[in-house]
Amino acid sequence: MTTAVAAAGVGTAARAGVEIRLENLRRRYGAVTALDGLTLTLAPGELVALLGPSGCGKTTALRLLAGLEEADGGRVVIGGHDVTGLPANKRDTGMVFQAYSLFPHMTAWENVAFGLQMRKIGAADRRRRAMETLELVGLGGFGNRYAHQMSGGQQQRVALARALAIRPKVLLLDEPLSALDAKVRARLRDEIRRVQLEVGITTLFVTHDQEEALAIADRVGVMQSGRLEQLGPPTTIYARPATPFVAEFVGLTNKLSGDVRGGAVEVRGTRIPLVQSDVPDGPAVALIRPEAVTLTSSAETSAGPLVGTVIATAFLGATSRVTVDLGDVTVLAQLATSEATSHPAGTRVQLALRADPVLIARETSGATPA
Amino acid sequence: MSRNRRLKLQIFRLAVFVLLGAFFLIPIGAMFEFSTRGVTEDAPRTLNAWLTIAQTPDLVAAILASLGLAVLTSLGMLVLLVPTMIWVRLRLPHLSRVIEFLCLLPLTIPAIVLVAGLAPIYLWMNLNISDSILTLAFVYLVLVLPYAYRALYTGLAAIDVKTLAEAARSLGASWITVMMRVIVPNMPVAILNACLLSVAVVLGEFTIANLLNYVNLQVAIALAGRANATVSIAVAVASLLFAFILLVILSFFGRPRARVAPDAPGLPYPGAAGGGMR
Numbered sequence: 247m248t249t250a251v252a253a254a255g256v257g258t259a260a261r262a263g264v265e266i267r268l269e270n271l272r273r274r275y276g277a278v279t280a281l282d283g284l285t286l287t288l289a290p291g292e293l294v295a296l297l298g299p300s301g302c303g304k305t306t307a308l309r310l311l312a313g314l315e316e317a318d319g320g321r322v323v324i325g326g327h328d329v330t331g332l333p334a335n336k337r338d339t340g341m342v343f344q345a346y347s348l349f350p351h352m353t354a355w356e357n358v359a360f361g362l363q364m365r366k367i368g369a370a371d372r373r374r375r376a377m378e379t380l381e382l383v384g385l386g387g388f389g390n391r392y393a394h395q396m397s398g399g400q401q402q403r404v405a406l407a408r409a410l411a412i413r414p415k416v417l418l419l420d421e422p423l424s425a426l427d428a429k430v431r432a433r434l435r436d437e438i439r440r441v442q443l444e445v446g447i448t449t450l451f452v453t454h455d456q457e458e459a460l461a462i463a464d465r466v467g468v469m470q471s472g473r474l475e476q477l478g479p480p481t482t483i484y485a486r487p488a489t490p491f492v493a494e495f496v497g498l499t500n501k502l503s504g505d506v507r508g509g510a511v512e513v514r515g516t517r518i519p520l521v522q523s524d525v526p527d528g529p530a531v532a533l534i535r536p537e538a539v540t541l542t543s544s545a546e547t548s549a550g551p552l553v554g555t556v557i558a559t560a561f562l563g564a565t566s567r568v569t570v571d572l573g574d575v576t577v578l579a580q581l582a583t584s585e586a587t588s589h590p591a592g593t594r595v596q597l598a599l600r601a602d603p604v605l606i607a608r609e610t611s612g613a614t615p616a
Numbered sequence: 617m618s619r620n621r622r623l624k625l626q627i628f629r630l631a632v633f634v635l636l637g638a639f640f641l642i643p644i645g646a647m648f649e650f651s652t653r654g655v656t657e658d659a660p661r662t663l664n665a666w667l668t669i670a671q672t673p674d675l676v677a678a679i680l681a682s683l684g685l686a687v688l689t690s691l692g693m694l695v696l697l698v699p700t701m702i703w704v705r706l707r708l709p710h711l712s713r714v715i716e717f718l719c720l721l722p723l724t725i726p727a728i729v730l731v732a733g734l735a736p737i738y739l740w741m742n743l744n745i746s747d748s749i750l751t752l753a754f755v756y757l758v759l760v761l762p763y764a765y766r767a768l769y770t771g772l773a774a775i776d777v778k779t780l781a782e783a784a785r786s787l788g789a790s791w792i793t794v795m796m797r798v799i800v801p802n803m804p805v806a807i808l809n810a811c812l813l814s815v816a817v818v819l820g821e822f823t824i825a826n827l828l829n830y831v832n833l834q835v836a837i838a839l840a841g842r843a844n845a846t847v848s849i850a851v852a853v854a855s856l857l858f859a860f861i862l863l864v865i866l867s868f869f870g871r872p873r874a875r876v877a878p879d880a881p882g883l884p885y886p887g888a889a890g891g892g893m894r
Contacts, residue, residue: 335790360789361787408787
């Protein structure tokens with residue numbers, strides 16, 4: 247519906263994305279280190295999501311890239327130009343904020359045209375480009391509305407249009423969906439990805455929502471304590487987490503006690519290969535995804551290390567999450583809903599652990615689902 | 617809310633409105649009645665006192681001087697306070713307490729003490745710069761700071777200054793543009809309130825002008841009162857009416873915009889304007 251508009255106005259043909267480099271960025275707030283030597287390169291046209299818990303430094307990284315804060319050290323390079331010393335209004339970035347940020351005294355199209363006016367583009371061109379960009383985000387008929395006349399989702403779309411209308415070199419998204427309800431969030435998330443691909447702009451997306459990050463990013467960077475723990479495609483981040491933190495932060499994880507020996511860990515009689523190569527032999531806690539756990543009915547088996555009782559089933563749609571009590575620990579298993587319904591609460595079941603490579607957690611005590 | 621309860625609330629509102637209206641209007645009515653009395657007890661009503669205002673050059677000059685001072689003080693207050701408060705909120709939040717303290721300080725200093733300190737400065741200004749009554753705008757600027765600060769503070773607190781400023785900066789706006797095109801247009805009521813309070817303070821100020829030997833509106837009213845009481849009361853009523861007109865203007869500008877869109881064409885998806893998304 248909007249491809250033609252995109253091609254005419256803010257389309258890929260008009261410009262290609264540029265490479266963005268954050269080099270060894272450091273930022274401290276008093277005694278707190280927000281960024282501890284962050285290095286990250288975004289390929290032209292790529293969408294990278296920075297994911298992490300509150301205070302991990304992801305928003306600081308985005309604000310340093312936008313020029314809204316100054317780095318204590320390191321460099322920001324946009325399209326080959328060092329912009330570290332440039333103020334925010336000279337960096338040519340478009341940004342969508344977590345809080346609703348439309349100028350309340352301006353209509354939607356005036357908001358979108360504001361950045362164009364700052365670039366001294368003529369009134370007729372401004373209006374045309376503003377309306378085209380509103381079309382691009384699906385709000386062609388909303389040009390004359392004020393922020394208070396629009397829903398939260400619509401306001402964030404206008405904010406996206408406003409950021410894109412100036413044809414910035416980089417698009418920065420600072421948790422733009424977090425104020426919206428779940429249904430709108432999912433829809434707008436897909437819209438953002440569609441528009442980003444149409445426009446072909448290099449994009450940094452900051453979020454604490456793993457589902458959001460995994461769903462739309464080309465690559466996901468998981469951050470902790472101002473550092474990048476792992477950077478990679480969503481499938482790799484999920485299936486092959488590089489560190490226990492990534493494994494525990496992205497997706498649910500069972501923590502089961504085991505015994506490391508000869509590059510593998512033995513968990514309740516099942517030998518599973520390790521991701522890490524440097525784990526010393528001895529007791530350890532293995533991090534096992536719920537999808538790597540399968541169930542079979544266990545009417546005839548009364549005991550065993552992986553025999554337990556189903557205590558709850560959470561319906562998630564196509565899949566269900568089954569909680570099994572093994573006596574000393576509870577284990578989560580994610581199954582197709584059709585399969586999960588055959589194991590109602592109270593059923594005795596036999597678990598099996600798939601031999602996918604697993605990570606070993608740093609701590610060696612406790613064995614509960616994370 | 618039940619109908620009975622709503623009715624009681626409306627009666628209560630009406631009672632408060634009538635009571636407060638009487639509280640304000642009865643004294644003004646009495647003043648107006650006094651200003652239109654004839655010279656003898658059984659003489660007919662006359663507007664002579666009101667007509668005399670225009671025919672008394674000193675009084676007209678004092679009114680114009682006070683209006684000039686009100687305009688100058690309001691402009692000075694806006695130029696000084698609005699950018700300072702926005703800048704402190706955006707870039708120097710750790711200084712907000714200091715600024716608040718400085719702005720509220722004039723409330724704690726009696727006018728007579730201010731004059732004691734200002735008299736030598738005004739003596740020097742009279743000799744070296746100007747002896748115009750408009751120089752009083754400097755000291756009036758200090759006097760209005762506490763009231764204007766509070767009004768502007770409320771306006772700034774009502775908007776997300778930081779996010780709006782950052783959004784404008786990322787779109788290429790300079791700091792001046794951020795202030796003038798993004799922040800200030802979103803606090804019109806606060807600015808009008810600050811101006812109204814400044815005008816009210818200036819129009820009502822007597823002590824400093826009198827002690828520094830300037831004739832502003834209040835000093836002129838006091839002087840006129842000695843010669844002709846009805847004229848001085850007519851001027852006082854006129855100044856109250858002026859303040860009332862300013863209030864009406866304020867309420868006109870301060871009216872909230874319509875909260876509902878007149879139409880909803882082309883919703884981007886079903887339920888797009890639903891309450892859940894707000």
